[in-house]
Amino acid sequence: MTNIDDLSVMSISIDHRTNSAPRVQEILTQNGDLILGRFGIHDxxxxxxxxxxxxxxxxxxxxxxxxxxxxxxxxxxxxxxxV
Structure with a gap:
């Protein structure tokens, strides 16, 4: 069972970056208090x-x-x- 001190890692693959990226950013911002670090790349x-x-x-x-x-x-x- 997970408690508030547990760490985890999430990967988010975006196939339609130009269409979905603004909404992804909005969701991440809304949950910013959960995020310790973030790294984004594109090919x-x-x-x-x-x-x-x-x-x-x-x-x-x-x-x-x-x-x-x-x-x-x-x-x-x-x-x-x-983790």
């Missing part, structure tokens, strides 16, 4: 793809809600791993 050969990795600390229920919001976006896939 220069693939204009519309991006990958964001996020280090998190927070309640599993909040992280699940954020994952649900992100997974509901077109072209966005989320993976999560508890």
């Amino acid at each position: 220069p050969r693939e204009e519309n793809t991006g990958l964001i990795t996020v280090n998190l600390r927070g309640k599993r229920s909040r992280i699940n809600n954020m994952m649900d919001d992100l997974n509901g976006l077109d072209g966005v896939k989320v993976n999560h791993m508890e």
Whole structure:
């Protein structure tokens, strides 16, 4: 069972970066208190793809809600791993 002190890592793959990126950013901003660190890259050969990795600390229920919001976006896939 996860408690508030547990760390986790989330990866967010964005296939339609130009369409989905603003909404992804909005969701991450809304959950900024969970985010310890964030790293985003895009493949220069693939204009519309991006990958964001996020280090998190927070309640599993909040992280699940954020994952649900992100997974509901077109072209966005989320993976999560508890550390």
